[in-house]
Amino acid sequence: MHTTPRSAGQPTIVDVAARAGVSKSAVSRVLSGTGRYSDETRLRVEAAVVELGYVANAMARGLVSGRTQTIGMLVRDASSMLYTALHAVMERRASDLGYRLVTTTGVGRVEDERSALAALVSMRVDGLVVCSGLLPADQIAEFAPRIATVVAGRPERHPSLASVFCDEVEGGERIADVVADAGHRAAAVLEVPEDFAITQHARTAAMARRLRARGVEVIPVDARFSRAPASVAAEVVDLARAGRITAAMCPTDRMMLDVCTPLMQAGLRIPDDVSVTGFDGVFPLDSPWIGLTTLQQPIERIGSEAIDLLVARIDDPSLPVEHRALRGTVLHGRTVGPRAVPASRG
Amino acid sequence: MHTTPRSAGQPTIVDVAARAGVSKSAVSRVLSGTGRYSDETRLRVEAAVVELGYVANAMARGLVSGRTQTIGMLVRDASSMLYTALHAVMERRASDLGYRLVTTTGVGRVEDERSALAALVSMRVDGLVVCSGLLPADQIAEFAPRIATVVAGRPERHPSLASVFCDEVEGGERIADVVADAGHRAAAVLEVPEDFAITQHARTAAMARRLRARGVEVIPVDARFSRAPASVAAEVVDLARAGRITAAMCPTDRMMLDVCTPLMQAGLRIPDDVSVTGFDGVFPLDSPWIGLTTLQQPIERIGSEAIDLLVARIDDPSLPVEHRALRGTVLHGRTVGPRAVPASRG
DNA sequence: TTGAAAGCGATACCAC
DNA sequence: GTGGTATCGCTTTCAA
Numbered sequence: 169m170h171t172t173p174r175s176a177g178q179p180t181i182v183d184v185a186a187r188a189g190v191s192k193s194a195v196s197r198v199l200s201g202t203g204r205y206s207d208e209t210r211l212r213v214e215a216a217v218v219e220l221g222y223v224a225n226a227m228a229r230g231l232v233s234g235r236t237q238t239i240g241m242l243v244r245d246a247s248s249m250l251y252t253a254l255h256a257v258m259e260r261r262a263s264d265l266g267y268r269l270v271t272t273t274g275v276g277r278v279e280d281e282r283s284a285l286a287a288l289v290s291m292r293v294d295g296l297v298v299c300s301g302l303l304p305a306d307q308i309a310e311f312a313p314r315i316a317t318v319v320a321g322r323p324e325r326h327p328s329l330a331s332v333f334c335d336e337v338e339g340g341e342r343i344a345d346v347v348a349d350a351g352h353r354a355a356a357v358l359e360v361p362e363d364f365a366i367t368q369h370a371r372t373a374a375m376a377r378r379l380r381a382r383g384v385e386v387i388p389v390d391a392r393f394s395r396a397p398a399s400v401a402a403e404v405v406d407l408a409r410a411g412r413i414t415a416a417m418c419p420t421d422r423m424m425l426d427v428c429t430p431l432m433q434a435g436l437r438i439p440d441d442v443s444v445t446g447f448d449g450v451f452p453l454d455s456p457w458i459g460l461t462t463l464q465q466p467i468e469r470i471g472s473e474a475i476d477l478l479v480a481r482i483d484d485p486s487l488p489v490e491h492r493a494l495r496g497t498v499l500h501g502r503t504v505g506p507r508a509v510p511a512s513r514g
Numbered sequence: 515m516h517t518t519p520r521s522a523g524q525p526t527i528v529d530v531a532a533r534a535g536v537s538k539s540a541v542s543r544v545l546s547g548t549g550r551y552s553d554e555t556r557l558r559v560e561a562a563v564v565e566l567g568y569v570a571n572a573m574a575r576g577l578v579s580g581r582t583q584t585i586g587m588l589v590r591d592a593s594s595m596l597y598t599a600l601h602a603v604m605e606r607r608a609s610d611l612g613y614r615l616v617t618t619t620g621v622g623r624v625e626d627e628r629s630a631l632a633a634l635v636s637m638r639v640d641g642l643v644v645c646s647g648l649l650p651a652d653q654i655a656e657f658a659p660r661i662a663t664v665v666a667g668r669p670e671r672h673p674s675l676a677s678v679f680c681d682e683v684e685g686g687e688r689i690a691d692v693v694a695d696a697g698h699r700a701a702a703v704l705e706v707p708e709d710f711a712i713t714q715h716a717r718t719a720a721m722a723r724r725l726r727a728r729g730v731e732v733i734p735v736d737a738r739f740s741r742a743p744a745s746v747a748a749e750v751v752d753l754a755r756a757g758r759i760t761a762a763m764c765p766t767d768r769m770m771l772d773v774c775t776p777l778m779q780a781g782l783r784i785p786d787d788v789s790v791t792g793f794d795g796v797f798p799l800d801s802p803w804i805g806l807t808t809l810q811q812p813i814e815r816i817g818s819e820a821i822d823l824l825v826a827r828i829d830d831p832s833l834p835v836e837h838r839a840l841r842g843t844v845l846h847g848r849t850v851g852p853r854a855v856p857a858s859r860g
Numbered sequence: 861t862t863g864a865a866a867g868c869g870a871t872a873c874c875a876c
Numbered sequence: 877g878t879g880g881t882a883t884c885g886c887t888t889t890c891a892a
Contacts, residue, residue, distance in 0.1 A: 177580075178638070178660055180885055191863045196887060203888090204861055221656060226636035227573035227582075228885035231868045234523075247602035247797065249595070256593035260621050268633050271617040275606045287614050290572035291637075292524070310567060314524055421798070428803040451593065452767070457774040458804055526869055537879040542871060549872090550877050574869030577884045 179220040187216035199224065230292055239478065240288030241271045242281065244300035249422070249450045250465070251299050254321055257471030258297065265479050267294070274302070282307055289315060295478045301367040305329060316481035320474035321465075322367045325491055330481060332474040334465040335493040336367060340374025342498050343445050343463040347415050348382040350443060351507040355384055355415040356404050358391035358423060365393065368419040371447055371463075375417050387413055397426035405434045408442045414507045421446035421453045421462055428503075439505030449499045459502035466494045525566040533562035545570065576638055585824065586634030587617045588627065590646035595768070595796045596811070597645050600667055603817030604643065611825050613640070620648070628653055635661060641824045647713040651675060662827035666820035667811075668713045671837055676827060678820040680811040681839040682713060686720025688844050689791050689809040693761050694728040696789060697853040701730055701761040702753050704737035704746060704769060711739065714765040717793055717809075721763050733759055743772035751780045754788045760853045767792035767799045767808055774849075785851030795845045805848035812840045 185192045190209055197203040198213040216222070230236040239262050243251045255271065262269045272288055274281030281303045288296060295316040298308050305326040311317060312328050319331040347355055357376045360368040376386045387407060391400045404427050407413045418424040424446035428438060436442050446453075449464025473492060481487050531538045536555055543549040544559040562568070576582040585608050589597045601617065608615045618634055620627030627649045634642060641662040644654050651672040657663060658674050665677040693701055703722045706714040722732045733753060737746045750773050753759045764770040770792035774784060782788050792799075795810025819838060827833050 178635070181887095182885080192886075193863055193888085194861090197862090200887080206861065209861080221660070223632050223635045225577070225638060225885050226633070227576045227638060228868090229636075229887075231571070231573045231577060231870090231885080232887045234868080245602065246605055247599055249598075249798065252595075252598045253593055256591065256619075259592055259619050263621050263626070268618065268630075270633075270637075272614065273602075273605050275609050280609070284614075286569050287572070287616075289524070289569045290575075291616075292571060292573060314567070425798055425801040425803055429801060432803050452595065452771055453798060455771040455775060457771055457778050527871095528869080538870080539872085539879055539881095540877085543878090546871080552877065555877080571869050574884090575871075577869080577886090578871045580884080 178225070179222045180225070181222075183220055184213065184216045184222050187220060188212040234292075236292055236294055237267055238291070238293045239267045239269050239295045239297060239475070240291065240293035241269055241297045242285050242288060242300055242303070243271055243273045244281070244302050245276075246273045249453065250321065250448050250467070253450045253467045254299055254471045254474075257468055258320075258475050261472040261475040262479075265475065267475075267479065274300075278302060278304070278307075285311065295482045297474055297478055301365050316478055316485060318474050318478040318481065320470055323370050323493070324366070328489060330477055330489050330491070332470050332477060332492045332494065333367075334470060334496050336370035337374040338493075339447065339463040339465070339496045340371040341378040342496070343447065343461075344375040344378035344384075344417065345382070346461065346498060346500075346504055347417060347443065347445060348379060348384050350415075350504055352384060352415040352443060353507065354387065354413045355379055355417055356387045356389045356407050356413045357417045358389045358400060358404075358419055358427070360419050361392050368447075372417070372419045379417075389416075391419065391423060397423065398430070401427045401430040404442075405430050405436070408436055409434065413442070415443040415445070415504070417445045419447055421448045421450070421460055424460065424462070424503075425453075438503050443504040443507075445504060449496070454499060456501070460499065461501040461504040462499050463496045464499045465496045469494050524571070525568050526571070527568075529566055530559065530562045530568050533566060534558040580638075582638055582640055583613055584637070584639045585613045585615050585641045585643060585821070586637065586639035587615055587643045588631050588634060588646055588649070589617055589619045590627070590648050591622075592619045595799065596667065596794055596813070599796045599813045600645055600817045600820075603814055604666075604821050607818040607821040608825075611821065613821075613825065620646075624648060624650070624653075631657065641828045643820055643824055647711055662824055662831060664820050664824040664827065666816055669716050669839070670712070674835060676823055676835050676837070678816050678823060678838045678840065679713075680816065680842050682716040683720040684839075685793065685809040685811070685842040686717040687724040688842070689793065689807075690721040690724035690730075690763065691728070692807060692844055692846075692850055693763060693789065693791060694725060694730050696761075696850055698730060698761040698789065699853065700733065700759045701725055701763055702733045702735050702750050702759045703763045704735045704750075704765055704773070706765050707738050718763070718765045725763075735762075737765065737769065743769065744776070747773045747776040751776050751782070754782055755780065759788070761789040761791070761850070763791045765793055767794045767796070767806055770806065770808070770849075771799075784849050789850040789853075791850060795842070800845060802847070806845065807847035807850040808845050809842045810845045811842045815840050 185195045197205050198210050259269045272284040274284045298319045299321050301322045309328050319329050323333045323336050324331040359372045362369040379386050404416050446462035449462045531541045543551050544556050605615045618630040620630045644665045645667050647668045655674050665675050669679045669682050670677040705718045708715040725732050750762050792808035795808045
């Protein structure tokens with residue numbers, strides 16, 4: 169049975185070999201640059217490759233070689249600026265180290281995310297970077313014994329999961345200090361419960377703790393995901409109007425926007441009537457013109473150190489598990505001002 | 515030679531078969547749900563799968579089945595909000611249609627992007643979505659005869675490339691009308707040359723044309739990528755200070771931020787002294803609190819229609835090539851106001 | 861230097 | 877219902 173180059177579908181190495189008048193083996197050698205071959209052979213193969221528009225089948229290649237030179241990245245929410253920024257940094261670093269990054273995401277539910285992770289595993293990526301505060305550590309850890317894994321961007325301390333993240337506690341305290349320093353005596357803290365949002369819980373808890381330690385009254389506002397942002401915002405507006413708070417602290421910049429809009433629409437000025445803080449400080453919300461007062465995560469470092477750590481673990485799986493907490497920096501914008509005299513608007 | 519389950523590496527179907535005491539074939543049948551098998555067999559296999567933590571090798575599977583149930587997405591810049599938003603929409607839609615989305619990006623250069631695209635092809639994804647204004651159409655078209663391809667988010671009219679995008683021309687005109695309607699008589703338009711930024715060129719050209727048609731003087735400002743944003747912004751500041759313009763139109767919201775910051779720092783108020791417009795209107799910059807006046811792209815529709823179109827082409831490659839231009843909507847923010855009297859600041 | 865042949869892990873068609 | 881076997885496209889010995 170001779171090889172008939174099918175008109176449909178991608179050309180295979182056999183097609184290239186036939187076209188170049190050499191064997192599969194020769195083509196393989198030339199393409200990988202390993203082994204010996206004559207200039208003559210090389211030229212013929214290269215020509216055939218171009219003429220046929222041949223692109224090697226990564227599946228077949230990976231199947232035999234056992235390596236894919238690919239890092240799989242699981243992202244929680246493709247629309248989250250934070251993960252997006254991480255993605256960009258990691259792509260660059262991975263590329264520098266000779267790896268390609270492929271990304272998958274769930275579409276919200278834990279179950280989807282698990283299957284997205286499994287998809288990466290099924291592709292036999294050489295390593296896994298998990299960027300999601302949603303998937304429980306145990307479910308990630310399940311794969312860790314067989315594939316090098318690093319969790320990035322969430323304060324993960326699971327004993328078998330290496331991780332790199334922003335020091336949420338320290339960050340929460342720092343930004344709380346900004347509010348306390350401005351003289352506020354009562355602040356709303358939008359709190360997120362621990363389940364399904366490890367990251368955000370850690371920071372808001374730290375904010376509240378710090379405020380109290382500094383003698384600032386904390387009014388907790390339930391900001392769990394299941395609650396509509398508008399409803400959370402309305403609660404903050406009411407508190408501000410009633411003069412019960414002069415500041416509001418949000419778990420993310422995103423939520424901060426959700427709060428600022430209704431405040432503005434209610435005629436409350438920021439920061440004259442209410443001071444507001446965020447968390448993340450990620451492009452494009454780090455623009456001085458927008459002027460958010462927030463805690464900026466060290467995205468650049470988190471991303472590149474996560475990749476470095478991962479590649480190290482790919483090369484040597486026996487490396488000890490490491491947890492790295494990196495410090496963020498306060499971004500001083502225009503949304504925090506000195507304490508206003510409550511209830512004296514107008 | 516009997517099968518020895520290697521302690522390292524992922525377990526294979528053979529390991530599962532051995533563990534369950536059945537044949538590879540039986541395992542395959544159970545896992546794919548095709549063919550016939552007894553309840554007994556199913557239970558044994560399912561148990562073995564769980565015990566071993568088996569995840570099927572997608573490469574081996576794809577190699578024989580010829581399909582991967584995967585759509586490859588090439589994104590220009592992982593840090594771009596627009597592509598990010600598209601990504602989220604597409605992920606959801608693809609998932610609904612039974613496809614998984616994997617994403618790759620270049621790291622800036624055309625060459626990288628080509629290789630990122632080739633990586634997708636090498637993975638033998640069933641279809642390709644190209645979201646990048648960088649890669650020349652010809653380089654994309656090269657793969658199109660062999661893999662279903664759709665270009666999303668850029669006004670591509672290449673005869674062999676299906677596409678879905680925002681009607682940049684109409685959008686540019688609409689937003690220009692906002693400026694003209696506000697009474698401005700002279701406006702800076704930040705122009706981007708055509709090469710490597712098809713999208714942005716199209717819209718700025720449309721803005722300028724429309725302004726002129728409405729009797730507004732256009733002062734072109736060179737905003738090509740190679741130029742530092744600060745330098746572009748400085749030019750706008752100078753023009754505004756000199757009273758030569760009362761409005762500035764930017765090709766993207768991102769650039770708009772780059773311009774607004776220096777304007778603010780120069781003591782010029784927006785929109786009192788200068789009106790500014792953007793383009794894209796993508797989360798999170800669509801927040802009313804930020805208040806950008808911009809043209810909002812119909813991201814939701816672009817993304818889901820692109821996936822629909824792609825899947826249709828996967829199923830029937832002979833479908834005629836289609837180009838869909840979708841209309842955006844003006845987002846009326848607070849960055850455009852009535853024409854200020856030039857040079858009368860203070 | 862080159863080509864033939866043996867798998868990699870899964871599917872699918874085949875008799876049994 | 878079940879298990880053997882050819883096969884997908886490629887890399888990798890191993891002879892020639």
